[in-house]
Amino acid sequence: MNRAREMSQDEQSELIGLLRIFCRQVFDNTSEMLYAHDLKGQYTYLNPAGERLTGYTLEEAIKLNLSDIVAPEHLNKVLRTISDELTTSGQTTQRLEITTKDGRRIPIETTSWLVRKDKCPIGVQGIARSILATPLHSPTRHELQPLSRLTSRQRQVLQLIAEGSNTKDIAYRLKISVKTVETHRTNLMNRLGIHDIAGLVRYAVRIGLVSA
Numbered sequence: 368m369n370r371a372r373e374m375s376q377d378e379q380s381e382l383i384g385l386l387r388i389f390c391r392q393v394f395d396n397t398s399e400m401l402y403a404h405d406l407k408g409q410y411t412y413l414n415p416a417g418e419r420l421t422g423y424t425l426e427e428a429i430k431l432n433l434s435d436i437v438a439p440e441h442l443n444k445v446l447r448t449i450s451d452e453l454t455t456s457g458q459t460t461q462r463l464e465i466t467t468k469d470g471r472r473i474p475i476e477t478t479s480w481l482v483r484k485d486k487c488p489i490g491v492q493g494i495a496r497s498i499l500a501t502p503l504h505s506p507t508r509h510e511l512q513p514l515s516r517l518t519s520r521q522r523q524v525l526q527l528i529a530e531g532s533n534t535k536d537i538a539y540r541l542k543i544s545v546k547t548v549e550t551h552r553t554n555l556m557n558r559l560g561i562h563d564i565a566g567l568v569r570y571a572v573r574i575g576l577v578s579a
Contacts, residue, residue: 400475400495406449406488408433420475420497422468438464438472452481453488462498464531472531474498498572513559514574521558522576524551528564529571 400417404410413421413428421428421436437445441463448459460478467473479493517525520541527537534552538545552567561567 398496401493402428402495403482403490403492404433405490406453408446408449410436411490412492417495420467420473420495421465427468436465438466440464448479449491452479452491470532470536514576516558517555521551521555524548525555525567525571526576528552529568529576 397414398416400420401412401414402410402417403412410428410431410433413423413425417428418424423431423436433445434442444461445463448461452459458478458480460476462474462476464472464474475495475497477493477495479491481488482490482492514522523541524537527540532540534545534548537548541548555567556562559567559570561570
């Protein structure tokens with residue numbers, strides 16, 4: 368006879384309680400963002416890793432909609448994904464950008480799936496991680512060499528650019544003028560031999576300068 372069926376009702380309730388505690392500990396201690404929202408995009412859950420990534424507490428997040436966090440140019444893609452999930456089964460993985468509480472833009476990769484109750488869809492759950500969390504490969508000596516020619520201030524500017532901060536944000540955070548930020552950015556590009564912002568971001572990711 369199955370051991371689970373030999374348990375008393377109290378023992379089964381205790382086991383279920385322990386499993387719930389275990390699941391909660393996993394959710395709270397994972398390094399990946401776990402989230403949930405209803406079919407209208409209203410957030411219903413955000414774990415501690417999600418709080419750190421977005422800057423929003425759980426109490427703040429559940430008052431927000433997808434449109435408050437997903438970057439505007441990616442919102443339609445996310446909404447189409449939800450619509451597609453209503454008619455299909457399985458998981459959907461996609462890359463997009465979110466806007467944090469302090470206005471930074473962070474590229475993430477999400478895997479989401481539909482949640483059903485009595486076969487009726489009631490919401491979406493998902494896992495997300497910052498694409499900038501780790502470099503794609505170990506930087507070579509050749510890649511690191513230009514970095515040694517940068518001043519500490521230029522490294523700060525490079526890191527903030529790679530994290531998605533705009534010129535005004537960088538000026539505010541470093542307590543320097545917008546013109547000074549633009550000068551640092553120009554000098555960065557000249558020293559690294561890179562001619563656009565996207566190139567600076569890719570370089571920062573390759574050498575592991577940026578972190579989520």
